[in-house]
Amino acid sequence: MTILKRTDRSRNLILDAADAAFREKGFAATAVEEIATRAGLTRKTIYNLFASKDDIAAQLIARVEANDTAYRDRMAEGEDALRILEDVFQDSAGWCLANPSLAKLALSPLDRPSLEPPDGRPSFQGLVRDILVLGQRQSVIRADEDSNLMALVLLGIYGQAMLSALAGGQFAKEDVTHIIRIVVEGIGEPSLP
Numbered sequence: 001m002t003i004l005k006r007t008d009r010s011r012n013l014i015l016d017a018a019d020a021a022f023r024e025k026g027f028a029a030t031a032v033e034e035i036a037t038r039a040g041l042t043r044k045t046i047y048n049l050f051a052s053k054d055d056i057a058a059q060l061i062a063r064v065e066a067n068d069t070a071y072r073d074r075m076a077e078g079e080d081a082l083r084i085l086e087d088v089f090q091d092s093a094g095w096c097l098a099n100p101s102l103a104k105l106a107l108s109p110l111d112r113p114s115l116e117p118p119d120g121r122p123s124f125q126g127l128v129r130d131i132l133v134l135g136q137r138q139s140v141i142r143a144d145e146d147s148n149l150m151a152l153v154l155l156g157i158y159g160q161a162m163l164s165a166l167a168g169g170q171f172a173k174e175d176v177t178h179i180i181r182i183v184v185e186g187i188g189e190p191s192l193p
Contacts, residue, residue: 011049013039015063018056027057027101054105061106064095066122071131081135082180088127089158089176096162097171104166107159116148125151132184141184154183 017038021030032053036043050056074084096103129151135141141150157179165171 007049010039010041010045011059013041014046014049014056015060018053019060022057022060022101023099027053027105057102057105060102062122065124065127068122068127071127075131075134078138080140081131081138082140082184085128085131085135085180085184086177088131089180090173092124092158093162093165093171093173093176096166100166103162107163107166125155128154135184142186145186150183154180157183 014035018030018035021034021038025034030053032043032046035053035056036046039046046056050059071084071088075081096107129147132141132147132150132154136143136147158176161171161175161179
């Protein structure tokens with residue numbers, strides 16, 4: 001059994017309380033005081049551990065992004081990359097629809113992503129890029145395009161589709177497959193290497 005330091009326990013209590021509050025009330029309607037009450041901590045403790053409510057939301061999103069072990073295990077076993085990619089986006093869509101206020105923050109970041117995923121921490125962009133690389137090695141994803149660029153294009157199209165769904169639009173399971181196929185297979189003939 002892992003024993004957490006008091007600071008780590010408090011951080012987890014805050015993140016869990018914020019997650020519940022954001023799901024119930026939404027990000028904008030949740031005050032730091034509400035999170036403190038739910039966590040059983042003081043507002044001062046929250047501000048000692050997090051810079052702001054936005055920081056708490058960013059940490060919640062990072063916690064979700066870091067939960068990629070099952071996908072990476074499937075990749076290590078050599079499972080079909082297209083199947084893993086579809087599952088990753090289906091699972092993400094389910095999370096987005098269940099967590100609309102956090103999903104909007106995750107899908108509309110203040111800092112625009114770069115071609116390279118962030119160093120030193122797991123990221124959704126990095127997971128998608130790594131699955132694309134696996135698919136290129138398996139010859140199920142076109143290899144004539146850079147995997148970092150394809151990941152950004154795929155995430156951009158998916159992000160816009162999810163933002164539309166969160167605003168009241170429709171989003172069907174088949175949409176994920178269609179978006180992935182357009183990006184990884186391309187439209188028209190592949191360019192020469």
